[in-house]
Amino acid sequence: MILALCAVIAGGITTWFVTRDDSPDFCRGLAKDSRVQQLVAAAHQTDPDCAALGRVLKKATMQGEEEKHSIKQAQAMKGTLLAVDDHMQRSGIASLNEEFSSPLADALVEYSIDVYKILAPGSFDYSKRDSPSDPPWEDENGAHVSIFQKPLMRVIRGLSATPSAYAELRLGVTRSAAHALATTPESAINADGSLGPSGPKVNAWPLGALDVIADNVTDNLSKERAAEWKNRVFADLTQETSLNFPSYGNGAEQNIVVTWKNLLKSTGSDHVVTHLHEQGPVLVKAWGKGIQLSEKRISLFADEARFSAESSRGTMSHYLR
Numbered sequence: 001m002i003l004a005l006c007a008v009i010a011g012g013i014t015t016w017f018v019t020r021d022d023s024p025d026f027c028r029g030l031a032k033d034s035r036v037q038q039l040v041a042a043a044h045q046t047d048p049d050c051a052a053l054g055r056v057l058k059k060a061t062m063q064g065e066e067e068k069h070s071i072k073q074a075q076a077m078k079g080t081l082l083a084v085d086d087h088m089q090r091s092g093i094a095s096l097n098e099e100f101s102s103p104l105a106d107a108l109v110e111y112s113i114d115v116y117k118i119l120a121p122g123s124f125d126y127s128k129r130d131s132p133s134d135p136p137w138e139d140e141n142g143a144h145v146s147i148f149q150k151p152l153m154r155v156i157r158g159l160s161a162t163p164s165a166y167a168e169l170r171l172g173v174t175r176s177a178a179h180a181l182a183t184t185p186e187s188a189i190n191a192d193g194s195l196g197p198s199g200p201k202v203n204a205w206p207l208g209a210l211d212v213i214a215d216n217v218t219d220n221l222s223k224e225r226a227a228e229w230k231n232r233v234f235a236d237l238t239q240e241t242s243l244n245f246p247s248y249g250n251g252a253e254q255n256i257v258v259t260w261k262n263l264l265k266s267t268g269s270d271h272v273v274t275h276l277h278e279q280g281p282v283l284v285k286a287w288g289k290g291i292q293l294s295e296k297r298i299s300l301f302a303d304e305a306r307f308s309a310e311s312s313r314g315t316m317s318h319y320l321r
Contacts (some may be wrong), residue, residue, distance in 0.1 A: 001029055004055075011025060013235050013236045015294045021281070023049065023050055023096075023097040023100075023254040025041075025047070025095075025191060026088075026093065026097075027048070027049060027053050027097065027100060028047065028089055028093075029047055030053065030084065030087045031045075031047065031053050033051070033083040033086070033087065034238065035079035035082065035083040036057070036079070036080060039055055039056055039076055039079075039080070040053070042060070042184075043059065043060070047094060049099075050097040050099045050100040051099035051100065051103075052214065053100060053104035053213045054099060054100040054104050055103050056104065057076075057080050057104055058104060058107040058253050060076045060150075060158075061073050061074075061076045061077040061080060061107045061311075062077075062107040062167070062308040063110065068142055068145055069110055069142070069145055071135075071138055071143045073257035074111075074136035074143040074144065074145040075145070076106065076113065076135050076144055077108070077111060078132075078136060078145045079146060081147055081151060081152065081155050081245045082147060084104075084155050084156050085151035085155050086097035086098075090200075092100065093158070094127070094154075094157060094199055094215075094216075094220070094320075095157075095158055095161035095220075096158040096161060096163075097161075098162040098165075101158070101159040101161065101162040101166065103239075104165075105162070105164075105168055108156075108167070108172075109169060109171075110168060111145065111168075112172030112173055112175060112176045113176045114126070115152065115169070115172065115173055115176070115246070115267065116176035117289070118130070118146055118147065118148075118149060118280050119152070119153075119173075119174075119206035119209045119210075120202050120203075120206050121202060121205055122206050123277045123298070125137075125144075125146075125263075126144075126146040127146070129146045130146040130147055130148050130149075133145070133297075134146065134171070147288075147321065149209075153209065153319040153320060154319065155318060156169060157213045157216055157217070157320055158318065160213050160214070161217060161229075163229045163230075163236070164232060164236055166210075166214065166217070166233055167232070167233045167236030168236065169209055170233075170237065171212070171236075173207065173210060174207070174257060174283075175257055176206075177203050177204075177206065177207060177209055177280075178252075178253045178283060178287075179253050180202075180203050181200070181203055181252075181256060181283060181284065181287040182252035182253040182256060182287065184287070184318060186291045186292075186293065189297075196252075197292065200278070200284040200301045200304050200305040200308070201281065201304045201305065201307070201308040202308070203280060203284070203305065203308075203309040204279075204281070204283075204284070204304075204305035204312070205308050205311070206311055206312075207276075207280045207283075207312075208277075208308065208309035208310065208311070208312025208314040209281050209312050211273075211277050211312075212312070212316045212317045212319075212320065213320070214233070214273060215273070215317075216238045219261035227231045230270075230272050230273060230310075233270040234268075234269035235253075235269070237261065237264060240260055240261075241261045241262050241265045242258060243262070245258040245259075248286075248289070248290030248291070250288075252290055255290060256283055256286040256287055258292070259282070259286040260279060260282050260283055260318070263282060277309065278306070279309075280305035280306065280309040281303075281306045281309075282296070283305070284301050284302050284304075284305045285298055288301055308313075309311070
């Protein structure tokens with residue numbers, strides 16, 4: 001079946017997606033999957049279209065407050081991700097319908113810390129619970145869920161055909177990366193100048209994985225459509241930039257994120273993908289400056305982050321082949 005590239009103009013706002021012409025059949029089949037069917041039934045839906053199914057899954061998997069979902073909702077998200085991946089593989093599609101993707105991406109953003117941890121190396125609490133049969137768990141920070149990296153990469157790739165979905169997922173993981181850095185004090189630096197598992201090398205790896213997804217989406221679009229996708233992502237990522245944001249001491253995580261967003265905005269949409277590839281080093285530099293490291297040490301850690309992101313792009317790209 002033919003890959004359809006569609007741009008739909010509605011109410012003066014451009015929304016577009018990359019999907020196959022059998023997307024209604026995909027959503028219909030997904031709704032009948034046992035892992036999803038129970039959620040559809042609980043919502044009193046019968047044979048929902050893609051938009052309705054997306055809304056059902058969003059309501060079943062998110063609480064509405066970041067990282068505050070329940071164990072039951074986390075289990076629903078795990079089942080949903082695995083079911084979506086299974087049906088994508090069975091149908092042979094890489095891109096999902098926008099009306100389905102947008103609400104599911106909204107829900108997945110609430111699981112940004114889980115996405116970050118799943119994609120990052122050395123996340124033992126996640127790697128030991130990533131089997132399809134492993135249930136979610138709860139700690140002092142709330143309920144968490146884990147799946148294998150490969151299905152997560154494929155599902156995020158499917159959602160990311162919609163540029164707004166990619167942008168919000170990227171921002172969610174960016175905030176998680178900034179949080180990981182902001183909670184890494186100068187005292188965590190070893191005498192030889194190295195950092196442990198929470199250092200920049202680990203931090204940049206999930207960002208490199210999301211680079212792979214952006215590259216895969218744009219590589220499968222025409223030059224014009226790829227430019228449109230990049231423009232939409234750039235516009236969404238650079239919303240709410242400001243020269244007036246908290247000092248590092250008054251809001252470390254926000255300081256790191258806004259520093260990066262302001263720099264991205266200054267580079268322009270033509271270079272958005274190149275700048276995303278450099279996101280890890282930029283975040284590390286903002287962190288290093290915030291805790292007043294020496295320029296030499298900041299440069300060292302930024303180089304480690306750059307190497308980590310490059311390695312991630314080489315490794316994680318195999319999941320989308």
